[in-house]
Amino acid sequence: MMKYLKILSLLSIMTATQSCLSADDDPVAVRPMTGSEVNVTLGGATEPNQVWIDLSEHENPNINKRTDWDLGFYSGDDFRVSINGSLAMTVIKIPNATDLNKVKANNVESLKEIAQVGTFDAENLKYIDNPNGDFLKQTTGIDAIKANDADNPIYLVNMGREIPAGGNVAAGTVSLSGDERGWKKMQILRAPNGYKIRYADLNAENENIKEYIITKDPEYNFTFFNLKTGTPVKIQPKKKKWDLAFTTFTNEVFMGANSAGSYFYADFIVTNTLNGVGAYQVNATGSLDEAYSTFKLKDVDPSKFVFNDHRAIGDKWRTTTGTSTNPTAFVYSDRFFVLKDAEGFYFKLRFNTMKNSKSGERGFTNFEFDPL
Template structure:
């Protein structure tokens, strides 16, 4: 006997079966297509350039982050390596001492009086105390962290004051414990130290640490950014400097995301104009993934005590992101209304995936 209650259940069941059948037959939801072209004014924060800014071309997005937000970057790769904050002009000095409490003001004062641990144009030894700007993981100043605790020395860290107020120097030591980093840190004058565990996160190139706040969010996930505009440590050939190379602070650096598998190459207008570069011109192009300074400071020129720098309009860049999208990028302005720290660029998709 069919009752109203049975009919109600039958209708509900039929509707559920129909909806399930429709859901199964629908095409899968596709990802959002990459942005085809755009213009971005980088929010570097103004004349004192307080921000590093991460750019995602396929989304047409930027993420400004304060340069002083972090002190150390812990690599998430197979090795155990730690970088210092080159965007602030930080330097680290190897003390040759393996006990945190045995390092103090005596060692720091010698560095202060000599100027050896200052980022300046007159410090001919600065290259010895910074990570290699072009590929920092290939030559970090702190080397690789040893699995033998007794082999990991204490470093004196000048946290950098490029465009920032000076902050207290620190002493740091990094060990490995149970597959994690173990950071020891303290003020120079302290006779005790704090300890912090830092776990790797494979979604990111680095895990960032502030010596005041602990683990902090800095860069996006490794697949979600293409290049970063920032002040930072750069190098130039200089015969009087140690190893013939001077490390010095530079305001307008562009680092492409080499550790996130982003490649970049510079193209000269004299070879092919920006407007004329198409997918047909990609043949034979070699994208650089072992030097994050291919763009670097090359997009701008000039500058000095009484001379403002200018955009170099004779070149542009081809960038291949981690997903295989390929863009052309051209910087078009160094300032906004004459204010530094707000450069801009245009970009266009050459080949999408």
């Protein structure tokens, strides 16, 4: 009888323990046992899509249009707001502005001329997010949101460029920047557990100024907001549910050793550094096939991982050369990458294509990966 009671008690404890695990809780991450080949759905030569991939669940990437969002509101302890670099957006403080109603288009014409991407002026880095992804420490873009409302400036927002309609894009090239998306005036304040955004078109009066309260969501890095629809949107997966994002990107460009400011890039890859994803490049000596196939977990060099710059892969996997009439774009055949994901698993990755094999159209990325 005593033995029976002990068994019954043990079963009861096991049942109770299992019932404490909510159906909504994320399951324990399991490393893929085999590698896979992934076709990234960028959408062709206009690269309209952003694609967020978790290597452990690569069959179900998050995909959104680049124009689905404009601002990202950080969910952590700090009060930080990012802008959509995939559209070449910029922001600039409007000097001495304290009242949204008084900001008019004719007051800011001179600011419009400088708050641009691709002017080959190092000064324009002031108007974008830090290209390395460290938005918590950046002194560019939107300032940290202060507790005192009056300490938060009013910004002129360059909404960037629309996704082009497409059409006849020459093989091997891209068409990323369509019509201008216009300008907004904006102020962001703190709210209980979140933010208050006040924004409008440049000449709007008080009755046309819109306000929205954005609440921090601890399951996500950011709550994203669309200024044109006036609504929050889900863009990134949950914090640890993505490793790589394929996107267009506003980066810093150099002329020789000197910065030439912000510039708009195609075929760019960022890593989820905010949640511990790191990567580094391995240069192959001799055959890439052999170097990749023989690379094992014991060969990983922890000292080489880049955890403080989400451009660890960036544009290093491909190159573009030639001229606009005779372009050449290809994937490097002398390198692959090692990645440590958000759950602490290790992978090796190699990139195979950046173009459609038949038409030569850009925006058709293919890569393969293997767990280590």
